[in-house]
Amino acid sequence: MKNIMKKITIVMLIGVVFSLTGLAQAAEKIYIPLLTYTTGPYAPGGIPLDQAFRDYFKYVNATGGVNGVELEWETCEYGYNTDRGVECYERIKKSKSGNMGVAVFPLSTGVTYALLPRTQADGMVLHSMGYGRTDASDGRVFSHVFTAPMTYWSQVTAITKYIGEQMGGMNNLKGKKIALVYHNSAYGKEPIKTLEVLAEKYGFKFLKYPVNHPGLEQKSTWLKIGRQTKPDFTIIFGWGVMTQTSIKEAKAIGYPVSKIIGNWWSASENDTRPAGSASVGYKAAGFHTIGKQYPLHAGIVDKVYGAGNGSGEKSVVGEVLYNRALVNGLIFTEAIRAAQKKYGNIAINGKQLAWGYEHVNLTEARLNELGLGGFMKPLKITCANHEGANSLLIHEWDGKNWVNPSKWYSPMYDVTRPMIEASAAAYAKEKGITPRSNCN
Amino acid sequence: MIYREAGQFKTSYKSDQALLPIAQDRFFIISLLAAAYILVPMVANDYWLNSIFLQFFIFSLAAIGLNILTGYAGQLSLGTGGFMACGAFSAYKLATSFPDMHIIVVLFLAGLITALVGMLFGIPSLRIKGFYLAVSTLAAQFFLLWLFNRVPWFTNYSSSGVISPPPIKLIGDYYITGTQATNLTQYFFTLTLVVVMALGARNIIRGHTGRSWMAMRDMDIAAEIIGISPLKAKLSAFAVSSFYCGIAGALWAFLYTGTVEPLAFEINQSFKILFMIIIGGLGSILGSFLGAAFIVVLPIFLNSAPALLGLEISGALVTHIEFMVFGVLIVFFLIVEPHGLARLWGIAKEKLRLWPFPH
Numbered sequence: 001m002k003n004i005m006k007k008i009t010i011v012m013l014i015g016v017v018f019s020l021t022g023l024a025q026a027a028e029k030i031y032i033p034l035l036t037y038t039t040g041p042y043a044p045g046g047i048p049l050d051q052a053f054r055d056y057f058k059y060v061n062a063t064g065g066v067n068g069v070e071l072e073w074e075t076c077e078y079g080y081n082t083d084r085g086v087e088c089y090e091r092i093k094k095s096k097s098g099n100m101g102v103a104v105f106p107l108s109t110g111v112t113y114a115l116l117p118r119t120q121a122d123g124m125v126l127h128s129m130g131y132g133r134t135d136a137s138d139g140r141v142f143s144h145v146f147t148a149p150m151t152y153w154s155q156v157t158a159i160t161k162y163i164g165e166q167m168g169g170m171n172n173l174k175g176k177k178i179a180l181v182y183h184n185s186a187y188g189k190e191p192i193k194t195l196e197v198l199a200e201k202y203g204f205k206f207l208k209y210p211v212n213h214p215g216l217e218q219k220s221t222w223l224k225i226g227r228q229t230k231p232d233f234t235i236i237f238g239w240g241v242m243t244q245t246s247i248k249e250a251k252a253i254g255y256p257v258s259k260i261i262g263n264w265w266s267a268s269e270n271d272t273r274p275a276g277s278a279s280v281g282y283k284a285a286g287f288h289t290i291g292k293q294y295p296l297h298a299g300i301v302d303k304v305y306g307a308g309n310g311s312g313e314k315s316v317v318g319e320v321l322y323n324r325a326l327v328n329g330l331i332f333t334e335a336i337r338a339a340q341k342k343y344g345n346i347a348i349n350g351k352q353l354a355w356g357y358e359h360v361n362l363t364e365a366r367l368n369e370l371g372l373g374g375f376m377k378p379l380k381i382t383c384a385n386h387e388g389a390n391s392l393l394i395h396e397w398d399g400k401n402w403v404n405p406s407k408w409y410s411p412m413y414d415v416t417r418p419m420i421e422a423s424a425a426a427y428a429k430e431k432g433i434t435p436r437s438n439c440n
Numbered sequence: 441m442i443y444r445e446a447g448q449f450k451t452s453y454k455s456d457q458a459l460l461p462i463a464q465d466r467f468f469i470i471s472l473l474a475a476a477y478i479l480v481p482m483v484a485n486d487y488w489l490n491s492i493f494l495q496f497f498i499f500s501l502a503a504i505g506l507n508i509l510t511g512y513a514g515q516l517s518l519g520t521g522g523f524m525a526c527g528a529f530s531a532y533k534l535a536t537s538f539p540d541m542h543i544i545v546v547l548f549l550a551g552l553i554t555a556l557v558g559m560l561f562g563i564p565s566l567r568i569k570g571f572y573l574a575v576s577t578l579a580a581q582f583f584l585l586w587l588f589n590r591v592p593w594f595t596n597y598s599s600s601g602v603i604s605p606p607p608i609k610l611i612g613d614y615y616i617t618g619t620q621a622t623n624l625t626q627y628f629f630t631l632t633l634v635v636v637m638a639l640g641a642r643n644i645i646r647g648h649t650g651r652s653w654m655a656m657r658d659m660d661i662a663a664e665i666i667g668i669s670p671l672k673a674k675l676s677a678f679a680v681s682s683f684y685c686g687i688a689g690a691l692w693a694f695l696y697t698g699t700v701e702p703l704a705f706e707i708n709q710s711f712k713i714l715f716m717i718i719i720g721g722l723g724s725i726l727g728s729f730l731g732a733a734f735i736v737v738l739p740i741f742l743n744s745a746p747a748l749l750g751l752e753i754s755g756a757l758v759t760h761i762e763f764m765v766f767g768v769l770i771v772f773f774l775i776v777e778p779h780g781l782a783r784l785w786g787i788a789k790e791k792l793r794l795w796p797f798p799h
Contacts, residue, residue, distance in 0.1 A: 038756040077743070077755030082704055083495070086697055087740060090491040113602050113699040121619040133600070184589065186600040186701045193599045210589075213703060423599060430536060430596070430606050431618065 029072040030336065030347045031099040032057070033092040035085055035106050041214035042080035042108075042240035044270035045321060049107055050075070051312035052325035055304050058311070059296075060329075062303040066336045067345040072099070078111070080240070085111035086118070093122060102350045103127055105328055109187035120144050124350040125335075125357060129328045130155070130264055130287065134190055134416075137387035138424035140435040144354050148331055149379045149390035150287050152190040152263070153419065154411035156235065158392045159261055159285055160198050161409045163233045174203035179231035181221060181238070181246055184210035188237045191263075195235075197415060207231055215242025218249045226253030236262045243271035244279075251278035261285065261394065268320040272397045280399045287392045288327055288376040290402040292318025295371030296326065320402065327376060334360045358383045377408060383439040387420075389413060443792035459642065476631055481624055489623040490696075492737055497630045498691045499736050503716040503728035504641050505684025510714070511723035512645055513677030514657025515565050516573055519558075519580035520685050520713045525705035526584050527554045527686025528693035529594050532603045535694075536596055543608045543616050543694075547633075550690045551683040557584070558682025565674045569660075581710055588702045604699035617694045626695050633691070637684065642725050644680060653677050654723075719773060721780025730781040734773075739766055 034053055037046035057071045065071065074095055076088035085108060093101050103125035106112045112132035119126040120143075127146045128136070134153045136145035163178065164170040180195060182188030192208060199206035207229055209221045215238060225234060234255070236246050243266040250257055258281035262271065267284030275282075292301075297318055305314050316322055339348045339356025348356065362379040381388040391408040398404075428435055443464050450456040460466045480493065506520050531550035534541060561580040565573050588594045588601075595603050607618025615621040616629055644650050652673040655663035664670055693700035712735055720731020742762040746753045753761075777784045791798075 036755055038754075039759045043756075075755050077759045079759060082697065087491045087495070090487045091744065109600070110602075110701060110703065113600075113604065113701070114697045116604070117619045117698045133602075135599075185703045186602045189600045213706065431604075432607060 028347050029070045029099065030066070031095040031101050032071060032073040032332075033089065033095075033101040033104055034073050034075040035088050035092075035104065035108075035111065036075050036077055037080040037107070038077060040079040040081070040240075044274075045240055045265065045268065046080065046107065047312070048268070048270070048316050048319050048321040049325045051316055052322040053105070053329060054311035055300050055317070055322075056326055056329035058304045058309055059300045060333060062307070062309075063299070066333050067340050069336075069340075069345060069347050080108055082108070082110040082114055086114050089115055089118065093124070099347075100124070100349065102348065102353045103332060105129065105332075107131070109133075109190070110185060113186055116142075116145065119350075122350070125353050127328065127332065127357070129331070130324075131187065135420050135423035135427060137385060137420050138435075139358065139382070139384050139386040140437075140439045141424040141428045141433055142386065143436060144350070146331075146357050146381065146386045148357075148360070148381050148386060148388040149327065149376065150392065150411065151387050151416070151420075152237075153194040153416040154387065154390075154413065155263055155285060155392060156191040156194050157198065157412040157415055158409040159235060159263070159394075160195075160202070161412070162261070162394055162406065164202070167232070170202060175205075176233075177205045177207060177229060177231040179207040179209060179225055179229065179234040181209045181211060181218075181225070181234060181236050183215060183237055183239055183242055184212050187239065187265075191235075191237060194416060194419065197419070198412075201415070211238070211242060211246075214240060216245055218242075218245050222246070222249035222253045222255060226250065226255040230255075232259065234260045236260060236266045238262065238266040238271070242266075244274040247272065247275040247279045247282055251275075257281045258283065258396075264324070264392070267395070269402075270321070277399060279397050282397045283394050284397070284402075285392045285394055286320065286324075287390055288323050289374065289393070289405060290318075290320065290323070290395060294373070294375055296375075297371075299371060323375075326372075330370060330372065331357075331360060331362070331379070331381075334362060334366075357381055357386070360388075377410075383436070385417075442795065443789055445793075459639075459646075473635065477628075481627065486623045489627045492740065493627055494623075494630055494696050495736050496732055497634045498688050498696060499713070499716065499732040500729045501634055501637060501691070502685050502688035502713050503720065503732045504638060504725060505681045505688060506713050507717045507720075507723065507725070507728045508641060508645070508653075508684065509677050509681035511717055511721075511727075512650060512657060513653035513674065513681075515562070515674060515677060516570060517577040517681070518574050518707070518710050518714065519561060519577035519584075521705040521707060521709035522581040522584035523554050523558055523682045523685040524689025524692065524709065525588055525702055526557050526682075527551065527689035528700055528705070529588050529603065530554065530686070531690035531694060532605055533594065533596075535605055535608060539606065543610060546608075547687050547690055551687045554686025554689070555679040555683040558678045558685075559675050562675050562678030565678065566671060578707075581707055585702045585705060600701070602699055602701045603693065605694045608694075617698065621695075630691060630695060633687075637687070638725055638729075641680075641684070645725075649673075649676055649680075657723075715770075717780075719770065719780060721782025724780065724782035726785065727780050727782030730785070734769075734781065738769070742766060 036050040037043060038050055057073055061070045074092045076092045078084040078088040101124055105127050106115055109131050112128040115126055125144055130150055134151040136142040137147045137151055164173050167173060195206050211218055211221060236243060238246055243262060250260060260282055262284035264286050267286050272279040272282055301317060304310055335353055335356040338359040339352045343352050358381055360381040364378050367373050377391045379388045379390055391410040393408050394406040395402040396404040445462045448463055460469060502524060509515050509517050527550045530553040531546050534546045534549055564576040595601050605617045608616050610616040610625060614625045616625060652668045655668055656673045660670060716731030716735045717728060719734050721727025739762055742765050743758055746758050
């Protein structure tokens with residue numbers, strides 16, 4: 001009898017010890033709710049992004065976490081559907097063990113808009129990297145939203161610079177025609193105002209061609225472009241199956257594919273490969289370079305795929321969208337590190353992370369340390385400027401790979417920043433927000 | 441045995457014309473309301489209040505709206521999404537133009553504006569019927585979305601065409617929209633609104649107007665011969681239906697997503713609501729609720745079920761399973777009961793009446 005009691009006590013003690021360590025571990029992790037879409041018409045974009053996020057987090061954990069703090073995440077599949085995205089956010093904003101998420105990366109402009117008030121109420125960072133609401137770059141009004149490293153407005157100014165250079169100087173833009181073929185949603189409409197301003201500034205004619213979701217119907221659009229208006233350059237703001245359809249239709253109508261420039265969400269292998277030989281010569285923008293020749297990629301292949309822990313096909317590592325998500329992950333972990341400098345090496349919360357984001361300083365040297373030297377331009381985020389200042393470059397598709405990287409083009413921040421501030425001020429007025437005054 | 445009305449005598453006209461003449465029905469509805477007002481807020485967490493119930497209530501309202509038009513008045517419509525968008529955008533314009541206007545006034549006026557628009561698009565129904573009318577209401581769907589996409593005035597010149605309502609107070613310090621709004625406030629507000637509007641719909645349908653709609657639905661020539669004006673009956677059906685859809689759209693934009701672009705009200709939304717009333721039951725208020733629950737809540741349940749059971753399945757696979765199971769369930773219910781879930785409920789009541797001694 002005594003023996004049994006003793007055994008029971010020991011078992012119970014072991015149980016207590018285990019549950020205590022379990023609790024301790026649960027409390028020490030930083031939780032990220034991951035909204036993904038690996039189904040539906042936008043899955044070609046969603047799959048590599050999702051894979052890269054999970055790979056990167058696994059890599060961070062495999063290399064000792066962020067200053068010893070591990071990351072944990074849960075995913076929710078929403079099919080790029082805004083209603084379901086909101087539902088997903090509410091479902092997984094807290095982890096199963098009760099940890100509140102610190103940041104969310106919706107990967108959809110529609111969901112970003114919908115989550116603006118929700119993340120603020122939950123004290124969570126909303127990092128919409130290169131998508132979402134451009135005027136959220138004004139950190140004085142949008143204290144918890146980050147658009148780094150670049151926004152749509154900046155993007156079209158840099159692309160316009162590139163086009164100007166192709167024409168032999170910005171003065172030669174006068175009287176030329178630039179068309180925008182865009183996804184008829186909040187996402188596609190973002191750059192219109194900026195292009196209108198640029199059209200006035202440089203005297204080119206700006207033509208708009210909306211394409212309705214999901215973007216498989218573009219015959220009449222390209223008929224107009226190819227036969228009627230014949231613009232000198234065409235910028236595409238597409239996503240999912242839309243971009244490849246644009247390329248195919250352009251080819252079919254005889255519009256030169258080399259005169260088409262995709263934005264960075266129309267810039268992946270999943271856009272050009274399905275269009276086959278039609279896409280040779282297609283150009284697209286990006287705020288990072290191509291390939292997997294960097295030490296970080298080698299590290300991921302070694303530590304994550306080497307351990308049989310990969311989140312998808314190994315061949316996807318280094319694809320454009322995979323690299324895109326790595327930039328996002330990189331900025332996120334740098335923000336954690338920045339916050340930990342102030343708050344100690346703990347599992348920080350969303351508010352602390354927002355402070356960290358405002359002190360991210362990715363210098364050339366720091367990028368080298370992280371194994372991504374030359375991968376992107378240095379980035380510095382501040383309290384007032386949640387976009388930071390970055391640059392983009394244009395690549396060309398040769399039928400197999402992205403080649404011929406252009407030089408880096410920095411956006412015309414003198415054009416976009418006043419627009420951002422005016423738009424944010426209007427938002428603040430409508431919502432009754434007092435902009436932070438202690439920001440500079 | 442359980443459900444037996446024997447012995448319940450009606451001694452006055454008032455009790456004969458009561459909304460729920462049978463005691464068991466009254467008891468059932470009252471306990472349901474009590475559960476919704478007391479039990480749910482006590483038990484449910486924020487996720488349930490915000491993501492499940494709020495969605496369910498708003499879609500129920502839209503389904504009631506379409507049921508009035510299609511189920512009771514017999515006018516097939518595919519413009520529900522467009523009317524919801526109309527409600528959302530007019531509520532936004534009202535709320536931003538008159539910041540001091542109370543939310544109830546905003547919703548009411550948005551409903552009225554949508555009712556007017558609905559009547560305008562209902563005019564073709566005087567000449568055409570059935571599938572042809574469906575095509576002409578489709579025009580409403582596309583025209584309205586095109587309008588909100590095209591004219592920047594509707595979005596207060598927002599660069600991306602997205603509207604997000606300003607924070608509005610309900611009473612005192614209780615916000616109904618914006619970051620300070622709590623899920624409980626929104627829950628109680630929407631619940632009350634849905635209860636009041638469902639009661640209203642039920643009463644309109646029992647009255648003269650509703651009867652003229654049903655007469656029109658069953659045989660328009662006969663209805664005209666007994667003195668019902670098709671102009672009045674059809675346009676009033678369009679007006680009331682659009683009023684409901686408009687308010688549902690405004691609630692969707694203001695309370696649920698908190699921000700909305702025209703894309704949120706695309707044709708798929710119209711189909712979704714049409715499926716709700718077909719599966720729930722045409723010509724039934726209860727059916728609108730059952731249909732909304734089936735179309736909105738069931739997929740979310742199917743999607744989260746594997747995780748609740750502790751199964752580690754990839755998100756894509758879960759979504760594919762969700763589509764398959766959902767499709768099978770639709771086919772199953774339509775085969776078992778083509779008249780909808782509401783009819784199934786009616787049959788259950790019949791069975792309970794005889795239980796445990798069937799003939």
